[in-house]
Amino acid sequence: MTDKLYENDSMQQSCQSVVMACRQKDDHFEVLLDRTVIFPEGGGQLSDQGWLNKEPVFYASEDGPDVWHWTKKAFREGEPVTVTLNWDVRLDRMQQHCGEHMLSFAFWKTCGANNVGFHMNEESVFIDLDKEVTEEDVKKAELLANKAIWENNPITLHYVPHTELGNYQLRKKNEKLRGTVRLVAIKNGDTCTCCGTHPPFTGMVGSVKVIRFSHYKGGCRIEFLCGRRALEEMHKRNLILEETSNLLSVKAQEVLPAVEKLRQDSLNLRSQLREKTQALFKHELPQILKEAPLLSDGTRFVWIETEGIPADGKSIMKLVSALDHVLAAVILKNDNRVMYQFAVTGNGSFNCRDFCQMANEVFEGRGGGSPKSAQGGGTAGLDWKQKAESLRSRILKENQ
C-alpha cells in the first residue's frame, strides 16, 4: 500500500520513501513504494513523471492502494529512495486538468451545455458537450473561465461519505461512488468528485484558450489548451501569421483578405489556362488523329498523356470522345496521382473496363466503369511516364 502524498498536497515535489517490491515487466521494471509524490494515470489525468534517486520514472500506474513506478533500472526491496517529481510535467497536467474543470463549468453556466466526454494527451485536450454551441457561446465561456483564473480563487479538497453527496451542488453526478468520496471545490465555481491533482489556486492554471470547436455526435467537441501549452501554441500561430504577412507584404490584419484574393486569382488563372490548353489541343487534334495507330477493326487509338488537374483531363476526354471510331485513353498526372480515362466510340468491340483494369495494375490504383467508358486513379511516382508507355504498348499489342 502506497501513501499517496499527491492526494492532499499537489505542491509537494519530493519525499523519502522505501521500496516495497520491484517486478520486471517486458522491457521495464515496476517499483512499488511506501509513499510517493508521483501521480499515476487515472481519472482522465495523465501520469506524472519524475525520478527515484537519479533514475527516471517515465510512467506510474495505480493498482488499488498501490502505486507502481515504471523505470529502466531494478530496485532492491527495502532500499530507501528519494522520490522527485518532474514539476514541469505535473504543472502541465494540472493546468490542462483544472482548466478542463473550469471551462466545463463555464459552458454549463453560460449556455447550459453539459460535459459528456473528456480526452487529454500530450498535444491536445478536448471536451465533448451535449449541445451545439456558437462562436459567441465559446467566447463567453472562455472569458468566464479566464475571469475565474484572474480572481485566483482557492481550490479546496473535502472528503465526504457517499451518502452525503446529495448535500452538495454537483455539476456531474456519479451514482456508483461508494465509501469516502473526494470532492474538489473551486470557490465561486465548480464542485465535483475527482481523484486528480489540482493547484491550490485557480491562478496557476494561467489561461484557457479554445482553439477549435466542431459538431460532434449531435453536440460539440471543444479543443482547448491551458497555461504553458496555450502560450506556446499562440506563439507558434503568431509566428505563422507574421511570416505569412511578410510573404504577402501586408499587415497581419490584412492576411485573410490577401489570401482570399490570391486564391481567387489562382482559380481565374487556372481557368484561363484550361481554355488556352483546350484551344491548343483542338488545333492539334486533327494531327493527333492522323498519327493515331489503327486497331484491328479500323478504330483509331488516340493516346493522350498530360499533366494538370482532373478537370483538364475531363475536358480533353470530352473533345476526343466526340470523334467517331476512336478508342481514347487520357492519362493525366496531378501531383503524386495519376488519373486514367478510357472511352470507345462507334461500334468498336473493345471493353474499356479491361483497359482500366490494366491501368489499375500498372499504377496500383482503383477504378472501373462500363465497356464504353471507364476511369480510375493511382500513384504517379517518378516513373509514371514509363509506366504509361508500358500500358500503351500493351493495349496496342493486344488489339492491333
Ligand SMILES: [Zn+2]
Ligand atoms: Zn479534477
